[in-house]
Amino acid sequence: MRGIVIAAGMGVRMGALTECRPKCMLEVGSGPLLDATIERMKMVGCDEIILIVGHCADQIDRDDVIRIQNLDFNNNNILHSLMYASEYMHGPLVISYSDIWVEPDIYTTLLKTEGDIVIAADCDWRPYYEGRTEHPLSEAENIIFNANEDVTHTGKTIDPNGFPENRCAEFLGLWHMTAAGTDAFVKCFNRINSALSLTDPFQDAKEWQKSYITDILREMINAGQQVSAALVERGWAELDTRQDIERLPEVAERQRLYNYIESAKTKR
Numbered sequence: 436m437r438g439i440v441i442a443a444g445m446g447v448r449m450g451a452l453t454e455c456r457p458k459c460m461l462e463v464g465s466g467p468l469l470d471a472t473i474e475r476m477k478m479v480g481c482d483e484i485i486l487i488v489g490h491c492a493d494q495i496d497r498d499d500v501i502r503i504q505n506l507d508f509n510n511n512n513i514l515h516s517l518m519y520a521s522e523y524m525h526g527p528l529v530i531s532y533s534d535i536w537v538e539p540d541i542y543t544t545l546l547k548t549e550g551d552i553v554i555a556a557d558c559d560w561r562p563y564y565e566g567r568t569e570h571p572l573s574e575a576e577n578i579i580f581n582a583n584e585d586v587t588h589t590g591k592t593i594d595p596n597g598f599p600e601n602r603c604a605e606f607l608g609l610w611h612m613t614a615a616g617t618d619a620f621v622k623c624f625n626r627i628n629s630a631l632s633l634t635d636p637f638q639d640a641k642e643w644q645k646s647y648i649t650d651i652l653r654e655m656i657n658a659g660q661q662v663s664a665a666l667v668e669r670g671w672a673e674l675d676t677r678q679d680i681e682r683l684p685e686v687a688e689r690q691r692l693y694n695y696i697e698s699a700k701t702k703r
Contacts, residue, residue: 436479436480436481436483436527437526437529438473438476438481438483438528438530439484439485439517439523439529439531440459440473440476440484440485440486440531441516441517441530442458442486442487442488442495442533443457443488443505443508444457444458444489444513444533444534445489448569449675449676449680455491456491456494457489457533458674459472459495459533459534460494460495463536463680463698464694464698464699465699468536468674469486469497471536471537471698472535472537473497473499473500475537476542479542479546483523485501485503485523486500487503487504487505487516488502488503489504489505489516490508503519503523506519507644510633510644511633511644511645512640512646513532513646514624514646514650514651524617524620525621527611527612527613528611528612529546529609529610529611532609532673534608535673535674537607537670538671538694538695541555541607541665541667541670542609544665544667545609545610545611545665546611547665548611548663548664549663550613550616550662551612551613551661552619552620553611553612553616553664554606554607554609554610554664554665555606555610556586556604556607556664556665556666556667557605557666557667557668558666558667559668559669560575560669561595562669562689563669563672563689563690566682567682569677570673570675570676570678574591576589576590576591576605576649577589577604578605578649579593579598580604580664581602584664585663586652586664587656588653588656589606589649589652589662590647591647604664607671608648610648619660623654624651627651628643631643637650638651670690670692671690671692672687672690672695684699687699
């Protein structure tokens with residue numbers, strides 16, 4: 436099984452923290468955030484790690500990954516960045532955003548959940564947004580799921596108040612696909628890519644090249660593809676802004692970031 440980490444973005448909302456380094460190289464706990472992500476992937480059986488780099492790629496010095504350069508990271512978004520690794524997108528995959536701290540048990544839950552496409556989603560996500568002014572609740576990538584825990588809707592424009600609270604969760608930016616799921620994902624991308632120009636609108640995105648993972652997942656769900664939710668309760672944190680980094684120690688207990696807490700003690 437392969438792991439893919441998407442780490443090409445500029446991290447502009449981190450300000451000076453990421454002017455000269457990628458977000459994934461920020462110190463979180465006892466080392467760079469990327470270290471924790473790769474460790475978790477290896478823990479669940481990823482024996483090959485693909486790292487998609489772009490901004491300040493020379494600051495990532497690892498000899499245990501295959502590096503893929505996103506040559507257009509200034510213009511595209513996370514979906515198109517992922518597809519720079521298309522030659523490696525076959526067979527089972529675990530794919531992760533590079534700016535999330537995820538506790539090890541969530542990876543275990545993800546791999547135990549049945550389905551060809553399984554996305555990790557937090558159904559106890561709202562408290563994390565209390566005081567999170569630089570990345571407010573309105574920017575969450577949400578999913579809606581049914582009683583069978585199948586995902587019925589995804590996107591950044593979902594009004595969570597329009598659905599029962601126990602049917603709305605936040606996508607972590609972490610998912611697993613079997614070989615069949617990967618094949619369906621790639622075929623869907625190629626079909627859309629052949630029909631649209633990079634600047635055409637697509638789902639919630641104003642431009643196809645700016646699409647999020649939730650945009651293509653919605654397209655697949657609407658076409659009949661089953662997408663399953665691996666539901667968790669907290670146990671993760673997104674590090675998208677400088678405020679997210681600064682307040683991480685104070686919200687760690689509430690977010691149940693127990694591995695992070697122990698890691699931070701080791702650093703001290």
